[in-house]
Amino acid sequence: MSDALENFDLEDPVLPRWIKKKALTSGGYPYDEKIDGDAYDTQMLQVQRQLALLQHDQAKTGKRIVIVFEGRDAAGKGGSIASYLENLNPRFNMDVALPKPSDREKTQWYFQRYVDWMPAAGEQVLFDRSWYNRAGVEPVMGFCTPAETDKFLEEVPDFEKMLVRDGIHLFKFWLTIGREMQLKRFHDRRHDPLKIWKLSPVDMEALKRFDDYTKARNRMLQTTHTPHAPWRIVFNNDKKRGRLAIMRSVLNALDYEGKDTGLIGEVDDKILLTPKAFMKTHSEL
DSSP states (O other): OEEEEEHHTOOOOSOOHHHHHHHHTTGGGOOSSSHOOOHHHHHHHHHHHHHHHHHHHHHHHEEEEEEEEEEEEESSSHHHHHHHHHTOOTTTTEOOOSSSSSSSSSSSOOTHHHHHTTTTTTTEEEESOOOOOGTTHHHHHHHOOOHHHHHHHHHHHHHHHHHHTTTEEEEEEEOOHHHHHHHHHHHHHHHHHTTTGGGHHHHHHHTHHHHHHHHHHHHHHHHHSSSSOOOEEEOOOOOHHHHHHHHHHHHHOOOOOTTTHHHHHHOTTEEEEEEHHEEEHTOOO
């Protein structure tokens, strides 16, 4: 971590100019301005109408969908899920954010508590963090042993192959942000009374372990990006662009009654990358 980042004071209510200036374009983000608000509203309305049609189709066909959201702290996972689900029926479209495992759950098969949340016919489940805790936060924070992570990385491709073979449509998104953007969002949380609840001791520790998370993520992508369960990397410095990219990626990948690719729009390939493309240019993020 650079001297400037080491000297960053989260408790100072004034955000340093250098962070404010660099945040949006940090990490090589390809845009120097956020998406226009009116353009975003128009595109989001079109995309959410298509999600409503997908929901109607699911009710008729029994499609099951699982979407995994992973990424650094403050990468925008929760907001992306909230936008995705905004106009969908919560009885059949669920946001799952599991707490740390209980003493009993710690003695179970690692994947067991996630299996309990797999969708029935016509349902969609969005995981705000998932079984990939064992490849990211757990090894970085010392919550599991290296052997447990090794075992997980060996087993998870087979686990996901079982889900897909059973007919589940599985999507995996890794949300990435630049270092200065992460600092800005942490600062926003610390000094906004409506957001401070989002900060936790683990989040605070994550600021010190940026590079450790990078190494863990790179290993995870290299071992768990498979043809049957590929990762999609979302460069999420601009949350609104990222949300559109995620929704469009899902909608374009599925067949459903009423699908209109013109209204869905094309996925922005500047911010939604394959792991290979991401690692080639942004592996240090």
